[in-house]
Amino acid sequence: MLSHSLDVDKLLSIEAINCSIERLQRAMSFSVIGQADGCDKGDSALHTAIEYKDEGNAHFQRASYLAAALSWSRGLRIEPNNDLLLLNRSLGYLKIEWYEAALRDSEAVLARCSTAEHVAKAGSRAAWAEYGLGQYKNALQRFELYDGILPLTQWISRCKQRIREQSTGDYKWATLFKEWQVKYRKDSIPIPRLDIADYIGPVEVRAMDSRGGGRGVVATRDIKSGELLVMSKPFTSAYPSELSPRGHLLYKAGSLHVVRTCKDMLTPKVVEKIIGRPECAALVMNLYPGAGFPSPANTYSLSPITSPLEVPLHVDGNLDIAHINAIIDFNCFAANSIREAEFTKTIDAHEPAALHLLPSLFNHACFTNTVRYSLGDAMVMRANQDICCGTELTTAYAGGGNHLTRAQSLTRLLGHELCNCKLCTLDRADGDEACRKREKILLEYERTKEGLNRSKVPLSSVGFENNYKCHIDAIENTYAPERGYLRPATFLLHLGLAQTYMERAAENYDISLYDKARISIFACLAAVGVVRKQTLIGNGTYIPIASDNLPCTGAHEDAVICMAQVAMTYHCQGKRLEAQEWVRAANWLHAACRGGDVTFFDARFNGFLREINPGLLELFRT
Numbered sequence: 077m078l079s080h081s082l083d084v085d086k087l088l089s090i091e092a093i094n095c096s097i098e099r100l101q102r103a104m105s106f107s108v109i110g111q112a113d114g115c116d117k118g119d120s121a122l123h124t125a126i127e128y129k130d131e132g133n134a135h136f137q138r139a140s141y142l143a144a145a146l147s148w149s150r151g152l153r154i155e156p157n158n159d160l161l162l163l164n165r166s167l168g169y170l171k172i173e174w175y176e177a178a179l180r181d182s183e184a185v186l187a188r189c190s191t192a193e194h195v196a197k198a199g200s201r202a203a204w205a206e207y208g209l210g211q212y213k214n215a216l217q218r219f220e221l222y223d224g225i226l227p228l229t230q231w232i233s234r235c236k237q238r239i240r241e242q243s244t245g246d247y248k249w250a251t252l253f254k255e256w257q258v259k260y261r262k263d264s265i266p267i268p269r270l271d272i273a274d275y276i277g278p279v280e281v282r283a284m285d286s287r288g289g290g291r292g293v294v295a296t297r298d299i300k301s302g303e304l305l306v307m308s309k310p311f312t313s314a315y316p317s318e319l320s321p322r323g324h325l326l327y328k329a330g331s332l333h334v335v336r337t338c339k340d341m342l343t344p345k346v347v348e349k350i351i352g353r354p355e356c357a358a359l360v361m362n363l364y365p366g367a368g369f370p371s372p373a374n375t376y377s378l379s380p381i382t383s384p385l386e387v388p389l390h391v392d393g394n395l396d397i398a399h400i401n402a403i404i405d406f407n408c409f410a411a412n413s414i415r416e417a418e419f420t421k422t423i424d425a426h427e428p429a430a431l432h433l434l435p436s437l438f439n440h441a442c443f444t445n446t447v448r449y450s451l452g453d454a455m456v457m458r459a460n461q462d463i464c465c466g467t468e469l470t471t472a473y474a475g476g477g478n479h480l481t482r483a484q485s486l487t488r489l490l491g492h493e494l495c496n497c498k499l500c501t502l503d504r505a506d507g508d509e510a511c512r513k514r515e516k517i518l519l520e521y522e523r524t525k526e527g528l529n530r531s532k533v534p535l536s537s538v539g540f541e542n543n544y545k546c547h548i549d550a551i552e553n554t555y556a557p558e559r560g561y562l563r564p565a566t567f568l569l570h571l572g573l574a575q576t577y578m579e580r581a582a583e584n585y586d587i588s589l590y591d592k593a594r595i596s597i598f599a600c601l602a603a604v605g606v607v608r609k610q611t612l613i614g615n616g617t618y619i620p621i622a623s624d625n626l627p628c629t630g631a632h633e634d635a636v637i638c639m640a641q642v643a644m645t646y647h648c649q650g651k652r653l654e655a656q657e658w659v660r661a662a663n664w665l666h667a668a669c670r671g672g673d674v675t676f677f678d679a680r681f682n683g684f685l686r687e688i689n690p691g692l693l694e695l696f697r698t
C-alpha cells in the first residue's frame with residue numbers, strides 16, 4: 077500500500093519526466109491529496125479555464141506532459157465541456173501513452189457538434205489512441221475519415237502494416253533488425269521502440285490440471301518447427317541507459333531502496349503505467365507472484381478491462397508494491413536484443429529487463445519446444461520442433477548444467493525445483509554422481525584452457541587438441557550408454573576441437589584436416605539434438621539436417637555458425653555442392669529460429685562470414 081504524501085507543487089517543479097521516481101511520486105501524490113479530502117491542495121492560484129489552458133500549454137512546451145494534463149484537468153473542472161482543454165489533454169495523454177484516457181477525451185469532443193477543425197483533430201487523436209491500444213482496424217477507419225483534411229497518409233500505411241502483422245505474423249524482420257541497430261545506442265534516451273503489432277499465433281492460455289493447477293499455454297493446432305508463435309511488445313521494459321549512476325530511489329517492501337538494476341527499475345515503470353492506464357492493472361496483477369501471495373485465477377485474459385483513468389487528479393494509489401515486486405521477480409525476462417553475429421560476445425554489466433504478459437504464462441522446461449529471443453524491445457517466440465495440437469508449450473527460465481544445478485536455479489527463479497523435461501529425465505537416469513562429476517570435468521577443462529591461453533599456446537597446438545579430447549572422453553563417460561546423442565555438455569568442447577583443426581589446416585595449408593574438423597562439428601551439432609538427414613524443404617531443395625527439431629538449450633546461433641563452418645570446410649576442399657547444402661542448412665535454421673529470409677540472415681551474419689571466409693559469403697548469396 078502506498079502511503080506517503082509529497083508536496084505536489086514542489087514535485088511539479090522537478091523537471092524532466094524521465095520515467096523515474098519523481099514522476100511516480102508526483103502521480104501518487106495527486107492521489108493521496110485527491111483522496112484525503114476531495115480537494116486538490118496542489119491547485120495553483122488560477123481562476124479561469126483559459127488561465128489553466130495557458131499554464132498547461134507552457135508545461136507542454138517544456139515536454140512536461142503529465143503536469144500539462146494536470147493543469148488542463150483543473151481547467152476542465154471549471155469548464156467541463158471546453159473543447160480546447162479536452163483536445164489538449166488528449167494530446168498530453170497520447171504523449172505519455174495513456175491511450176484509454178486520450179481516447180475518452182477525444183470522443184467527448186466528437187460527441188458534440190463541434191467545429192470541423194476540432195472534429196478532425198479529435199478524430200485523428202482518437203485514431204492515434206486506438207493505434208496505441210493495438211486496435212489498428214478502428215484506428216485505420218478513423219484515419220481514413222479525416223485523411224485529406226489532415227496529413228494522415230503515413231498513419232494509414234502504418235495501420236495497414238500493423239493489421240498485416242497482427243493477423244498473419246508477417247513482419248519485416250531484416251528491416252526491424254536494422255532499424256534497431258541504427259536507433260539503439262548504449263546511451264539512448266529515450267529508448268527507441270519498434271513500431272510493430274503484437275501477434276498471437278496458434279496458442280492459447282489454459283488451466284493446467286496436469287501441472288496440479290495453475291495455467292499454461294498450449295498449441296491450438298499442429299505446428300511446424302520454426303513457426304512464429306508469439307510476438308510480444310513488453311508491458312514495460314528498462315534499459316541500462318535509463319539507470320542513473322547514483323541509482324534511483326524506489327519504495328520497495330515498505331522502505332526506500334536504491335534502484336541499480338534494470339530489473340528493479342521495472343517496478344516504478346509498472347506502477348507508473350498502471351496509474352496512467354488503470355484498465356491494464358489486471359494484466360499485471362494476474363501474473364504469478366510466487367508463493368507469498370494469493371495464487372492468481374486459472375484463467376487469464378489478454379484484453380484490458382476498460383475503466384480508464386478519470387483525471388490525473390484522482391489516481392487510485394492502492395497499489396501493492398510488494399506484490400508487484402514479486403510479480404516482476406517471477407516474470408521478468410532479460411531483454412538483450414539479438415545483434416550481428418560476432419566472434420567475441422560482449423556481455424553488458426547491466427542487461428535490459430522486460431515484463432511481458434503472454435510469454436510469462438509459458439511454463440518452464442529445460443528441453444523446451446519453443447525458442448525465444450529479443451528483437452529490439454520485443455520478444456519473439458517460435459516453435460523449436462514439430463508440435464501436436466493440444467501440447468503444452470514451454471520456455472526455459474534456467475539452462476545449462478544438469479538437473480541438479482538447474483533445480484537450484486529454478487528454486488531461485490520460480491520457487492519450485494522439479495522439472496520432468498526430457499533433459500532432466502536423461503540426467504536423472506545418468507545419476508546424480510555422474511552429473512556432479514561432469515560439472516567437475518567441465519571446470520577442470522576451463523582451468524586447463526585458461527592456462528593454455530595464459531601461456532599463449534596457439535589454438536592449433538597439440539596442447540589444445542589434447543585438452544579438448546581428453547575432457548570430451550571424460551565427459552562422455554559420465555553419460556549412460558543408452559542415453560543417445562543428446563549430450564549438451566560436450567557441445568563447446570567439440571566446437572573448440574573443430575576450431576583447433578581448422579586453425580591447423582589454415583596454418584599448414586593442409587585441407588585434409590578439414591575432414592577432422594567436420595567430424596568434430598557434426599559431433600557438436602549432435603550433442604544439442606541436430607540430426608543429420610537429407611530433408612526436403614519445399615521447392616525441390618534439400619538440407620542435410622532433419623527439420624522437425626531445432627537445437628536444444630538455446631544453442632541456435634552457435635549451430636548456425638557451425639553449419640556455416642561445415643560449409644567452409646567443404647568450400648576449402650573444393651566440394652561446392654556439399655558446401656551449398658550446408659549454406660542452405662544454415663539459412664534454413666536461421667529462418668526457423670529467428671524468422672525472415674536471406675536478407676535477415678545476411679544482415680546478421682554478413683560480417684561474420686566475411687571474416688571466416690570471403691568465398692563463403694559468395695556461396696551464401698548464390
Ligand SMILES: [Zn+2]
Pocket residue numbers: 441442443482495496497498499500501
Ligand atoms: Zn528440465
